Amino acid sequence: MSSTIHEARRTAGPAGEAAVTEKVTIATAVRDALALEMERDPRVIVMGEDVGVNGGVFRATEGLLERFGPERVLDTPLAEDGIIGTAVGMAMTGLRPVAEIQFMGFVYPAVNQLLAHMARIRNRTRGRFHAPMVVRMPYGGGIHAPESHSESYEAMFLNAPGIKVVVPSTPRDTRGLLASAIRDEDPVVFLEPKRIYRAFREEVPVEPFTIPLGVASIPHPGEQVTLVAWGAMVRVCLEAARALEREGISAEVVDLRTLNPLDRDTLLESVRKTGRCVVVHEAPRTAGFGAELVALINEHALLDLEAPVQRVTGFDTVFPYARLEHHYLPNRDRVLRAVKKTFEF
Amino acid sequence: MSSTIHEARRTAGPAGEAAVTEKVTIATAVRDALALEMERDPRVIVMGEDVGVNGGVFRATEGLLERFGPERVLDTPLAEDGIIGTAVGMAMTGLRPVAEIQFMGFVYPAVNQLLAHMARIRNRTRGRFHAPMVVRMPYGGGIHAPESHSESYEAMFLNAPGIKVVVPSTPRDTRGLLASAIRDEDPVVFLEPKRIYRAFREEVPVEPFTIPLGVASIPHPGEQVTLVAWGAMVRVCLEAARALEREGISAEVVDLRTLNPLDRDTLLESVRKTGRCVVVHEAPRTAGFGAELVALINEHALLDLEAPVQRVTGFDTVFPYARLEHHYLPNRDRVLRAVKKTFEF
Amino acid sequence: MPRKPIVTATIERLEILSPDGSVDEALLPELSGEDMVGLYREMVRMRAYDEKAVKLQRQGRMGTWAPLKGQEAPQAALALAMEPEDWLIPAFREHGIMLARGVPGHVLYAYWAGDERGSAFPEDVRVFPIPVPVGSQFAHGAGVGMSLALRGEPGVAVTFGGDGATSEGDFHEALNFAGVFRARTIFVIQNNQWAISVPREKQTAAETLAQKAVAHGIPGIQVDGNDVFAVHVAAREALDRARSGEGPTLIEAVTYRLGDHTTADDAGRYRDPEELARWQERDPIPRMRRFLEARGLWDEQQELVLTDEATAWVEAQVEALEAMPAPDPADIFRYMYAEMPASLREQMEELREEVSS
Amino acid sequence: MPRKPIVTATIERLEILSPDGSVDEALLPELSGEDMVGLYREMVRMRAYDEKAVKLQRQGRMGTWAPLKGQEAPQAALALAMEPEDWLIPAFREHGIMLARGVPGHVLYAYWAGDERGSAFPEDVRVFPIPVPVGSQFAHGAGVGMSLALRGEPGVAVTFGGDGATSEGDFHEALNFAGVFRARTIFVIQNNQWAISVPREKQTAAETLAQKAVAHGIPGIQVDGNDVFAVHVAAREALDRARSGEGPTLIEAVTYRLGDHTTADDAGRYRDPEELARWQERDPIPRMRRFLEARGLWDEQQELVLTDEATAWVEAQVEALEAMPAPDPADIFRYMYAEMPASLREQMEELREEVSS
Numbered sequence A, B: 001m002s003s004t005i006h007e008a009r010r011t012a013g014p015a016g017e018a019a020v021t022e023k024v025t026i027a028t029a030v031r032d033a034l035a036l037e038m039e040r041d042p043r044v045i046v047m048g049e050d051v052g053v054n055g056g057v058f059r060a061t062e063g064l065l066e067r068f069g070p071e072r073v074l075d076t077p078l079a080e081d082g083i084i085g086t087a088v089g090m091a092m093t094g095l096r097p098v099a100e101i102q103f104m105g106f107v108y109p110a111v112n113q114l115l116a117h118m119a120r121i122r123n124r125t126r127g128r129f130h131a132p133m134v135v136r137m138p139y140g141g142g143i144h145a146p147e148s149h150s151e152s153y154e155a156m157f158l159n160a161p162g163i164k165v166v167v168p169s170t171p172r173d174t175r176g177l178l179a180s181a182i183r184d185e186d187p188v189v190f191l192e193p194k195r196i197y198r199a200f201r202e203e204v205p206v207e208p209f210t211i212p213l214g215v216a217s218i219p220h221p222g223e224q225v226t227l228v229a230w231g232a233m234v235r236v237c238l239e240a241a242r243a244l245e246r247e248g249i250s251a252e253v254v255d256l257r258t259l260n261p262l263d264r265d266t267l268l269e270s271v272r273k274t275g276r277c278v279v280v281h282e283a284p285r286t287a288g289f290g291a292e293l294v295a296l297i298n299e300h301a302l303l304d305l306e307a308p309v310q311r312v313t314g315f316d317t318v319f320p321y322a323r324l325e326h327h328y329l330p331n332r333d334r335v336l337r338a339v340k341k342t343f344e345f
Numbered sequence C, D: 001m002p003r004k005p006i007v008t009a010t011i012e013r014l015e016i017l018s019p020d021g022s023v024d025e026a027l028l029p030e031l032s033g034e035d036m037v038g039l040y041r042e043m044v045r046m047r048a049y050d051e052k053a054v055k056l057q058r059q060g061r062m063g064t065w066a067p068l069k070g071q072e073a074p075q076a077a078l079a080l081a082m083e084p085e086d087w088l089i090p091a092f093r094e095h096g097i098m099l100a101r102g103v104p105g106h107v108l109y110a111y112w113a114g115d116e117r118g119s120a121f122p123e124d125v126r127v128f129p130i131p132v133p134v135g136s137q138f139a140h141g142a143g144v145g146m147s148l149a150l151r152g153e154p155g156v157a158v159t160f161g162g163d164g165a166t167s168e169g170d171f172h173e174a175l176n177f178a179g180v181f182r183a184r185t186i187f188v189i190q191n192n193q194w195a196i197s198v199p200r201e202k203q204t205a206a207e208t209l210a211q212k213a214v215a216h217g218i219p220g221i222q223v224d225g226n227d228v229f230a231v232h233v234a235a236r237e238a239l240d241r242a243r244s245g246e247g248p249t250l251i252e253a254v255t256y257r258l259g260d261h262t263t264a265d266d267a268g269r270y271r272d273p274e275e276l277a278r279w280q281e282r283d284p285i286p287r288m289r290r291f292l293e294a295r296g297l298w299d300e301q302q303e304l305v306l307t308d309e310a311t312a313w314v315e316a317q318v319e320a321l322e323a324m325p326a327p328d329p330a331d332i333f334r335y336m337y338a339e340m341p342a343s344l345r346e347q348m349e350e351l352r353e354e355v356s357s
């Protein structure tokens, strides 16, 4: 990892030339963000299963151990509750732990620490303590993985108040949002779309930068229908938007980027403008975060709707194993069918 | 407990006189349902912290140990993951465990067993195994309890497919629904509204009976606005409905009774009829199950709506301690204000 | 090389002060008379504070309370053994040591009276808030112990928990982390024989709780938890070991909950009165008084003064509690995040309107 | 009664068969020559099945695979020691014993090829499905052991797990439940020295994993896990104890993962090749072959026949796997509940239309 950053640094020249960029993947952006923040702030440490010597099972922490040493890059025992619990204790006493959960499907043993503690320390102590920490986890399907490796249960963290939830969809956003998450004074769950960890590269500034939490982006502006998504599903929406373009339909893609705090204004503005909306997520439909978006639109933009908001989501089933997963995951065609419904209503 | 059932039995006389009833509270109804099902089916066992000698901290298992012995009423060590994990092993090999989690706020350590195993055994093994078990837990606020004793995070179980979720609001429903839950071939989370465990009594048949899962009830029919709730919030809605009646507004209260399977038809029929809907729950608003109900109404009854569906819910905050909890919990006036909004839209 | 022992672990039990007040002089820690009297005074103050809370609860002036009566010795002993730089990570029955470590009495009362301000301890008080989910605090303790070392700060994390809590997986994960990272943490189990209605024997098949340390390769010791000297000696050793970077220790203090689990509980439903009577004879406070009197360090007159002092101090805490202004409903929202998001501000405004209407 | 030992726990290590094939005759279990040869045959079959899967994966004909190579001995030994009435609750690297207990080879391959039908074992096969979350299966094992006793059925639950899994709280809760309820359960830890990239020494400060039993008051023993006789003896003892109602046992089988963690892993990144070489010398299979040959129970000719048999059997499993019809997309919905709810049927119909369009 050091190579990437170091070489790029060397070419960056004197301060001010912040425009120097580098083409990186999301996985590399995670690594670079961690390295830059660790360099910037000695309180930042990285911990988790296989994050040290092995550089993470997705190589998202590669090189950090060599660079920052075993005191700041901790290969932990195999115990998620222990990882998050110790991180809470550390965060409450002056460190800024960035803990990795190897796959989102393995976060369940840590739910008690996340929901009963991490989320509540500030409120519980009326501000005497707080828990500035980040819990990174790869989430979502599409990599032909065994059971429990494709989970996407972000809704759990969104109904439990006190946790910020961030889901980048591009390398640039990953760098900027992860930096913000680490600098944030509140706990952040940072969901990494593992399916697109290495799917594409993007030019990203070499120097540290942040992207504020709570601000959606519009990677594809449009006029007639709004497609809302986050993480890996943003690309599915972009594909759909391009297909629609070819049919002469102008779709606007809203990438929420952070689910809490939620950029309600950008979402509602878009829906008010287009009058049609399709919400896309990988999690099961029922009680998924898509329901919340529909509810918000219902509450704030009902009269602007030309048709019911459509949800394109995972089914209300267990995420299937590799051989059937493509049937489960929302794809371009499913989004297109949903868009059609909003026009035919 | 045996006293209740035994005495009532004695007065019941010869078979056929199934109409013999008894006035009981929800807590007693839980106890009676457990006793009757244990009597009916030797595979049913009860387990949890303090459920035996102490009869449960809410006395909902009182007398069971004396009656059925320590082989069928297990005082377990203090370990929720262990309770649910062993129950899964038991359910997969021929028992029908009814496990108690002492308060819903203490279910987090068991989330892994509930979501990654209990919910998935049938699907994982393509039907070779299944896990017929019930996980009872008192939920919700209003009893002036310390932190973590007022939780209402049902949404977590509803986004994770494979778990039936039942929430009774009356003694009669408690008896009938708990019996159904125990006899069900799928795992059921049974949420008991602790706030009204002893709030009122109702005539309940002495003999065993069931109420099917997935069928809502309409404790207060009406024409102009639908109030939807479950558990303790049903009473809040009923209060509101009576107040509205005095103002000449006819409200229909839909008690969902089971959240999965959901009686969508009853809900939608009511909303189609009234054109106005207020959803009430204790959990935080964002990503609560209310959002799902709004989304369903949006999808299936958008054109019938006279106004946006309103949500009256807990705030997006930690459930406050005793001194502030009354500010948090939805109450009659909050429901009335929301109803007003649907009329003034 | 057939069948041979490869690990032998021994758990010791330490007792110094007998119920009759006599001591094993060889083991008596080197404490000044003042410190010894101090231990006694702390225990008496703790009991007064606790008994008052139970009374307040009965009068409807307090929420559910978890009595500590009978468990004063481990708390007083640890409080004395700890340094100012050390951190306390309590469970929920540690009122005594929380006070001793600087939590104002009226603040802790406020917690149990159902007020979040009861966990807003002063900035210089190194005490964690009360963690309600049993067993979940141990990992915080391990994390604090690691954090102190990583940040190059002095201090040790002292984590408390009950016998029941040792059945939670959290406990083991925490001990294991502490062992692996040689955390500057000590784990004190107040084995008060009961987890609500579940007796110690049903909680685990292990003969002692101290031996749970063996699973994690760290030292474990059992002490008479009603013997303030025994706890003090074990605590001192453990703290020294942690402070010098030799890693964590598990201390099992065998004591007894003389009261109900909480004021919402009735221990009479599940507990043999004879068992209670037996343990009342082992009460840590009279035992220590006998010792002090035998040494000429205490007399009836001092006892009377202390009782008055303790009562007055407790009354002052009650007064301060009852003088606290009512909590502001807006506090429900204020501390959720460093900055309040717009959606939460809206909800706060909704409530404000409601309250003022 | 000052400071005195109250509990002494000893962990023994059992070794019978040396890497050079010599044995401690006094400890050698009373097994027929046929059984001894059977153990060897099982191990060879396991390895053939495993190596084939790795090849298939490289060819794109198999999903991610977790190699068991090197860990055949505990699996063969347990398979022989278990009775038909016993239950197996595996982790995810127990292909060998799963086959031995009756899971058809092509079915287990199907699981790893990404097909849920790979966990639809025949009704009479007493094997639990593979649990992906590490450590979560131990409680199932405890529950099965309790369930057998409560239902008055014969049988013992045999639960497997890795060294890494002993760090999860689940492991401890399960052992504790088993201890308290004297469950008819045995816990077999295949300590293969690594949890992905984390070596055993970083997993816990405990000298052995067997001593984790001490925390829960149950017997624990360490065995040479590449010594099929040692594992067999320990297993036999543990099974007998469980069967006769004397409660659970923890067995630590010290072995080594000769392959990568999974086919998605590259152990070369974190593992010293010399360590690997050292363990290759302790390979359980050549060791057993040397023993059998020395006893006149095995020869080159038999070896050739066995190799052919194993290869043929494995090929048949591959054929059966590849002959399986494609899974029906509707299967995604079919097994969620005993009866499919209307909302799920709608979703299934949506998918059906999509697939057929």
Ligand SMILES: Cc1ncc(C[n+]2csc(CCOP(=O)(O)OP(=O)(O)O)c2C)c(N)n1
Binding pocket: B049, B078, B080, B102, B106, B109, C093, C132, C133, C134, C135, C161, C162, C163, C164, C165, C166, C192, C194, C195, C196, C257, C261
């Ligand atoms: C995770 C969790 N489960 C259950 C409870 C309910 N509960 C509160 S205290 C308690 C017993 C605790 O026993 P022990 O650890 O021995 O502490 P003691 O009460 O004796 O001080 C229980 C079961 C809880 N608070 N948290």
Ligand SMILES: Cc1ncc(C[n+]2csc(CCOP(=O)(O)OP(=O)(O)O)c2C)c(N)n1
Binding pocket: A049, A078, A080, A102, A106, A109, D093, D132, D133, D134, D135, D161, D162, D163, D164, D165, D166, D192, D194, D195, D196, D257, D261
């Ligand atoms: C709860 C959980 N956390 C993390 C993982 C990812 N993971 C799969 S196997 C493994 C290591 C397991 O090590 P060990 O228990 O020693 O078994 P081995 O792989 O050596 O057979 C990890 C971390 C998981 N499957 N489940």
Ligand SMILES: [Mg+2]
Binding pocket: C162, C163, C164, C190, C191, C192, C193, C194, C195, C196
């Ligand atoms: Mg206790």
Ligand SMILES: [Mg+2]
Binding pocket: D162, D163, D164, D190, D191, D192, D193, D194, D195, D196
């Ligand atoms: Mg291993």
